Amino acid sequence: VDFPSGSFTPTIAGLYTIEMCAILKSAIDQQAVNDCLPSTGSIHTFNVSYNEEASAGTITIPATGGRYFANRPIRPEGTVINGGILDLTDVPVRMEIYKGTGRSNKVYNQTVILPSVDAVVPLNIALVQFPLFYPAEAGQYEVCMTTMLPGDQIPSNDVTCQTFTVDAQMSGTYTIGTLKAGQARNYGTFQVAIDELYLKGVSGAVRFELTDANYNIGLGVANEPALDFTSKIIGVSATNTIMFVPSLDRSLTRSSVTITLNSGNGQGILFGQALTPANRNAVGREFPYVRQFSNSDGHIAFDGGIQKSLKFELMSASPHRSVFYMTEGSTNITIKNVSITNAAVSTPSWATTLPRVYFLSGSFQFEPDLRNILGVPTTYSAGIVNRAKLPIGLTGNNGERLDTIVNSKNRFIGNDISGFGYGVVSLGMGTLIKGGVNTYLPYYNTGTEITSNLITNVTGAGIYVGYEDGALINMNRIYNVGRMTGGAVQEAAGIQAGGNVQYNNMDLKIRQNEISAVKGDVASRGIHVEQVRNGYSAISSAGGTYYAPNRPEHTVVSSNAVWGIARNLSTGSAAGIHLTTQRNGGLFIPFAVDYFTRMDSILNNTIYLQSDGLVGGGWIVGIGTQHGNGTVIMNNAIALEAGANAATMAQSALLYEGILFEGGLLNRDYLPTTAPKPLM
Numbered sequence: 001v002d003f004p005s006g007s008f009t010p011t012i013a014g015l016y017t018i019e020m021c022a023i024l025k026s027a028i029d030q031q032a033v034n035d036c037l038p039s040t041g042s043i044h045t046f047n048v049s050y051n052e053e054a055s056a057g058t059i060t061i062p063a064t065g066g067r068y069f070a071n072r073p074i075r076p077e078g079t080v081i082n083g084g085i086l087d088l089t090d091v092p093v094r095m096e097i098y099k100g101t102g103r104s105n106k107v108y109n110q111t112v113i114l115p116s117v118d119a120v121v122p123l124n125i126a127l128v129q130f131p132l133f134y135p136a137e138a139g140q141y142e143v144c145m146t147t148m149l150p151g152d153q154i155p156s157n158d159v160t161c162q163t164f165t166v167d168a169q170m171s172g173t174y175t176i177g178t179l180k181a182g183q184a185r186n187y188g189t190f191q192v193a194i195d196e197l198y199l200k201g202v203s204g205a206v207r208f209e210l211t212d213a214n215y216n217i218g219l220g221v222a223n224e225p226a227l228d229f230t231s232k233i234i235g236v237s238a239t240n241t242i243m244f245v246p247s248l249d250r251s252l253t254r255s256s257v258t259i260t261l262n263s264g265n266g267q268g269i270l271f272g273q274a275l276t277p278a279n280r281n282a283v284g285r286e287f288p289y290v291r292q293f294s295n296s297d298g299h300i301a302f303d304g305g306i307q308k309s310l311k312f313e314l315m316s317a318s319p320h321r322s323v324f325y326m327t328e329g330s331t332n333i334t335i336k337n338v339s340i341t342n343a344a345v346s347t348p349s350w351a352t353t354l355p356r357v358y359f360l361s362g363s364f365q366f367e368p369d370l371r372n373i374l375g376v377p378t379t380y381s382a383g384i385v386n387r388a389k390l391p392i393g394l395t396g397n398n399g400e401r402l403d404t405i406v407n408s409k410n411r412f413i414g415n416d417i418s419g420f421g422y423g424v425v426s427l428g429m430g431t432l433i434k435g436g437v438n439t440y441l442p443y444y445n446t447g448t449e450i451t452s453n454l455i456t457n458v459t460g461a462g463i464y465v466g467y468e469d470g471a472l473i474n475m476n477r478i479y480n481v482g483r484m485t486g487g488a489v490q491e492a493a494g495i496q497a498g499g500n501v502q503y504n505n506m507d508l509k510i511r512q513n514e515i516s517a518v519k520g521d522v523a524s525r526g527i528h529v530e531q532v533r534n535g536y537s538a539i540s541s542a543g544g545t546y547y548a549p550n551r552p553e554h555t556v557v558s559s560n561a562v563w564g565i566a567r568n569l570s571t572g573s574a575a576g577i578h579l580t581t582q583r584n585g586g587l588f589i590p591f592a593v594d595y596f597t598r599m600d601s602i603l604n605n606t607i608y609l610q611s612d613g614l615v616g617g618g619w620i621v622g623i624g625t626q627h628g629n630g631t632v633i634m635n636n637a638i639a640l641e642a643g644a645n646a647a648t649m650a651q652s653a654l655l656y657e658g659i660l661f662e663g664g665l666l667n668r669d670y671l672p673t674t675a676p677k678p679l680m
Contacts, residue, residue: 171204177212201234230274266318273329321381352460383417423455428467466503492520499530526562552598570616576607
């Protein structure tokens with residue numbers, strides 16, 4: 001049926017009803033009930049829409065009633081509704097955030113383009129996300145979202161607003177434990193306190209006081225540490241530090257707080273960079289695509305106080321053990337005045353096989369701490385590990401573009417460490433290829449300090465360092481190393497720097513350490529510095545070979561006291577202090593005949609080697625230096641008590657094998673520029 005009298009043209013969009021009735025004019029209608037459609041009791045509606053009409057739906061983030069914290073990023077988002085009959089494309093949407101009320105203090109203003117919104121219900125609602133918003137301070141905020149479609153016919157639905165609250169970050173002193181349960185600034189467990197740190201961040205220095213005698217951390221989950229302290233905590237800086245200490249009452253007694261770390265992978269507390277941090281509140285987990293959130297700002301300290309009131313015990317079945325582990329990107333981590341050992345019911349691991357770095361097919365590959373060699377688990381253990389590696393991400397080739405960050409300014413001071421393969425192990429990355437400039441550069445740990453620790457009952461060495469630049473090993477007391485523990489070990493040393501067919505160090509300072517009771521099968525040394533020169537084929541058009549170290553090694557060994565160095569086998573050798581380059585199958589055969597260390601000094605040391613009662617074919621040396629260029633050996637006191645036939649290869653207070661300042665006087669630390677070439 002056509003209605004020729006005129007068409008219907010709606011003037012506004014909306015919902016309409018329609019009724020059509022037949023009117024019988026030439027007769028009497030016998031059934032009026034069916035004269036109209038729709039029938040009585042029903043209604044027919046139709047919607048009149050604009051071709052293009054967009055409206056602001058809801059703001060989903062930040063939501064009224066949501067939990068938000070100062071300086072922690074928020075990803076604003078909301079919905080846009082297509083109320084027209086055509087699909088929408090390229091819809092401008094603006095998000096504005098105001099601090100306080102009155103909309104006078106705008107703190108965020110971002111516009112994005114929404115690519116498309118379908119017209120068909122329910123696909124006519126689209127989510128739009130905006131760049132991160134960082135609320136600078138706590139307080140009340142108002143957020144408004146506006147659609148800005150050109151030619152939009154209903155401006156009244158283009159804007160939606162709501163308020164939300166931002167809470168303050170953590171600052172000041174808190175307690176952890178049951179003693180102050182229920183108090184506002186107390187956390188019942190370590191994990192709850194750490195969760196809050198990651199969620200809220202900090203706005204000032206934060207201090208956690210431990211009030212209880214015992215804490216258990218971790219569930220021993222496979223492949224996980226007891227406590228994950230990796231990635232970014234919002235607000236941490238050199239002034240906004242995080243510290244864990246005993247409460248005042250607990251600080252008066254030694255080892256009054258025992259912290260048992262239940263670890264599935266052998267790592268107790270893990271620091272540093274992480275693409276997928278374990279903590280569910282980590283900002284790096286919420287925004288995994290923001291690379292800087294994977295990085296740790298460090299500045300975390302555990303300090304047991306002068307009584308060493310904090311005792312850390314590791315509970316793990318893993319062959320690898322490390323109570324504290326600083327992975328790549330660990331900076332300004334301080335472990336101070338604490339006791340570090342295995343839990344009483346946990347069998348110690350005496351493993352000493354350190355990982356290496358290989359250069360294969362133009363890329364550097366880092367061995368994991370625990371690896372399988374011919375079906376045998378191979379690894380090492382240490383009270384503290386400070387090991388940086390090249391980040392590989394989830395893809396194995398760092399497809400996520402994690403930053404390559406050396407470990408720096410980590411300090412291990414005044415700790416008691418016992419019952420591992422090593423007391424402290426600190427390994428940098430070494431040489432890497434700098435992306436973008438295509439050149440080799442050193443990525444060594446920097447600023448590492450290992451001072452005033454008491455290290456006993458370890459198999460390999462009290463301290464091992466490799467790929468370190470400017471490390472300080474100072475005033476440590478080390479004894480009972482190697483066979484003294486009952487463990488099998490080929491070489492034992494109080495302090496071992498470099499070696500392992502891999503490692504070297506630069507600007508290393510070994511000062512005022514006291515070392516005794518060291519016994520190995522092949523070699524026993526108080527202090528052993530072995531510089532392994534690394535050579536890599538040039539990647540530039542100039543050709544040649546790149547060598548590391550790429551500058552004078554400048555090792556200073558001074559004011560140390562060494563005694564009680566003994567051989568376990570008659571074929572073994574012993575030395576108080578031994579500086580050498582890499583050897584090639586024998587102590588007097590250098591691996592690289594043209595490599596000599598530079599600017600080394602051995603000064604003011606006291607060495608007393610008693611007789612170990614053995615007679616054999618090795619060597620006994622008070623101070624030995626091999627392949628040094630102008631090594632300075634001055635003002636040392638050396639005493640050897642062994643009989644004349646105790647070692648047939650060499651037996652002397654001083655063993656010097658090297659050259660006299662080739663290329664000019666290099667060592668100016670203790671010699672005037674006008675001095676001739678005295679060595680001793």
